[in-house]
Amino acid sequence: MYSDAVIVGSSLNKSTPEALAAVDINGDGAVNQADLDLIEKNFLAQIAN
Numbered sequence: 001m002y003s004d005a006v007i008v009g010s011s012l013n014k015s016t017p018e019a020l021a022a023v024d025i026n027g028d029g030a031v032n033q034a035d036l037d038l039i040e041k042n043f044l045a046q047i048a049n
């Protein structure tokens with residue numbers, strides 16, 4: 001998940017097909033803080049278990 005956060009960071013505010021396929025977690029067609037928040041929640045949930 002660390003790598004996902006890095007990817008979303010480098011893809012932030014991009015809307016290329018590659019960026020969307022990789023890190024548009026909520027599928028709204030944009031890579032932004034909302035996607036980063038979801039990745040962080042997933043990461044925290046994983047390390048909590």
Ligand SMILES: [Ca+2]
Nearest residue numbers: 024028030035
């Ligand atoms: Ca999104």
